[in-house]
Amino acid sequence: MAEHLRHGEEALHRVVASDVLAPVHEHLLGVRAADARHPRLGHHPVGAEERRVIHVDELHRRVGKPAQQRVVLVGVRLRIGADAIQQGSHAGHATTAGRIVPGVQAVQFDLADPQFPASLVDVDEPALPGPDWARVEVLTGGICGSDLHLFSHNTGPSPTLYGNVAFPFLLGHEIAGRVVEAGPDCAVRVGARVAVDPCIPCRARGIDPPCANCARGWTSSCLNLDSRVVSPGRSLGFTQGLGGGWAEQVAAHVSMLHPLPDGVPDRAASLHEPVSIAAHGLLRAPPAEGDPVLVVGAGIIGLATLGALRGLFPSHEVTVLARHEHQATAARACGADHVVRPAPDNAHFAELAELSGSRVVGRRGELMLMPGFPYVVEAVGAPQSVTESLRAVAHHGTVLLLGAAGISEVDLTPVWYKEAALVGSIDHTVDAGSAPGLAGGPSRHSVDRALDVLAAGFLPDEVVVTHEFPLDAYRDAVATAIDRGGANAIKVVFRPCG
Known part of the structure; x- marks a missing residue:
């Protein structure tokens, strides 16, 4: 305990690593995110003139942190009070009530290390919030592209969503596992494999x-995702107290659990989320x-789209635009009819x-198709890919935006010039519609449809799951996922208990 107290009282120097952390620095400390980047990413730390002190009670009021988890931010110095100390034994944690709670490991986004914005921590195993959990x-x-936005600025920020995350939070929203405890009103049995x-x-x-x-059945558009009821954060992977996919355990409501088919092995199971x-x-x-359909991007969202098309709309011809050669190879292996590699001059x-x-x-590299593809899926979220998707769509066509695009500069000319529809989508829900493919039955949850796609082999894990890591290699895992070209990475996964 003395060792832990000493560490708890140390000042942990930290600067913002991602625009997602603007709620802490802009909202709480009044520090511009642009002036407080992570040194590893080549930005400068907060200057002395930017620092200010927030009283602990005001901080807790703004972030909704429980009183027993006192945290004081002094400029960018983090002090953890004695009543927040957790004894770091992996066998159990000493809590303020003096009882012993089993401990689990988790990767937490906490800005505790100047060299890396996340830490491997021991936390209490997640308690069940209710009898149906x-x-x-x-x-x-799995490591998602949206997770990587926290470590590498590869898309524009989405500042209107800053209030939808807790801080600090446990990472990982692509999750599959085995039930080890079920509340009395939870219909899923202990031992069941679940997505x-x-x-x-x-x-x-x-x-x-x-x-x-x-x-209305639009659970993916729930208006209470920022309510802080049960836990702050809109979903697993951005919350406190519930665990996550980058952890040994996670808590989930019965409505969040979907039985895994026998045909989906453990290493493939978290692929249900992108599909x-x-x-x-x-x-x-x-x-x-x-x-015909054009998929712009052959990372995991692009390849998952290809798999979903084969499971839902199998008769459609699909062209995939793949940036890297290993992605092009994977797209062919997943059944793309055509694979095109982009050229620097848009040739x-x-x-x-x-x-x-x-x-x-068009001219001078600023090119557009006339008419183009009737249906285009943007699967990256970067400004260039959004622009390319819009320029490739046909008149009165549809661009489905699956990449997590934020504030950025894109060419919207094709939207009005071609009278095209730009359609957004997020998360998972029961879709009332149907499709002709094997996963296309009416009024089914999108996760169940995804599991059908995986069980049918339309997104083979031997093709797309390129790297597996234990939790304690989390820094290497994130670096591998970011360096997708150099590492030939597509989907990088953790195997906490696998």
């Missing part, structure tokens, strides 16, 4: 009556019968034009 031993936890939907809408939070969107993202998006605005537009029966217009 379960505790799940994590067998596989975990990370969203925590009204039903899971026990909010009754539900919000207007949940009442579900794609399946829900495709059913938000389905492609018309026979329309690949000629190949896209030939495949779509179009011609290329």
Whole structure:
């Protein structure tokens, strides 16, 4: 305990590593995020003139942190009070009440180390918030592109969502595991292998009556994701106290649990999350019968979209635009009809034009297809890929935005010039629509559709799961996922208990 107290009283120098942390520095400390970047990413620390002190009670009022977890921020110095100390034994933690609670390991985004914004910590195993919740031993936890936004600024920020995360928070929202404890009202048995939907809408939070969107069945658009009921944070992977996919355990409501088919092995199981993202998006605005589809991006969201198309709309011809050669190889292995590699001068537009029966217009590299592809899926979120998707869509066509794009500069000319529809989509829900493929039955949850896609082999794990890491190698895992070109990485997963 003395050792832990000493560490708790040390000042932990830290600066902002991601725009997601603007709630801490901009909202709480009044420090501009642009002036407080992480030194490892080549930015400068907060200057002395930017520092100010926030009284502990005011801090807790703003972030909703329980009183027993006192944290004082002095400029960018973090002090952990004695009543927040947890004894770091992996066998159990000493709490303020003096009782022993079993401990688990988790990767926490906490800005505690100047060299890396996340830490491997010992935390209490997640308690069940209610009788219809379960505790799940994590067998596989994926690293998502949206996770990497915290470590590398590869898309624009989304400042309107800053209030939807706790701080600090346990990482990982791509989760599959085995139930180790079930509440008395949880219908999923202990020992069952499950895919975990990370969203925590009204039903899971026990909010009754539900919000207007949940009442409509739009649980992916729940209006209470920022309510802080049950836990702060909109979903698993951005909360406190519930565990996460980058942890040994996670807590989930019965409505968040989906039985894993025997045909989906543990190492593939967390792939349900990106495939579900794609399946829900495709059913938000389905492609018309026979329309060729262009998928811009061949990272995991692009390849998951390819798998979802094969499971939902198998007769559609699919072209994939793949940045890296290993991604192109994976796209071919996953069944793409055509794979195109982008060229620096946009010369690949000629190949896209030939495949779509179009011609290329524009000059000096600023090119557009006429007419283009009737249906385009943007699967990256970067400004260049959003612009490319819009320039490739046909008149009166659809661009489905699955990449987590934020504030950025893109060319919106094709939206009005071609009268195209730009459709957004997020998360997972029961989609009332149907599709002709094996996963296309009406009124099914997108996670269940995704599991059908995986069980059918439309997104083979031997192709897309390129790297596996234990939790204690979390820094190497994140670095590998960021360096996708150099490491030939597609999906990097943790195997906490696998």
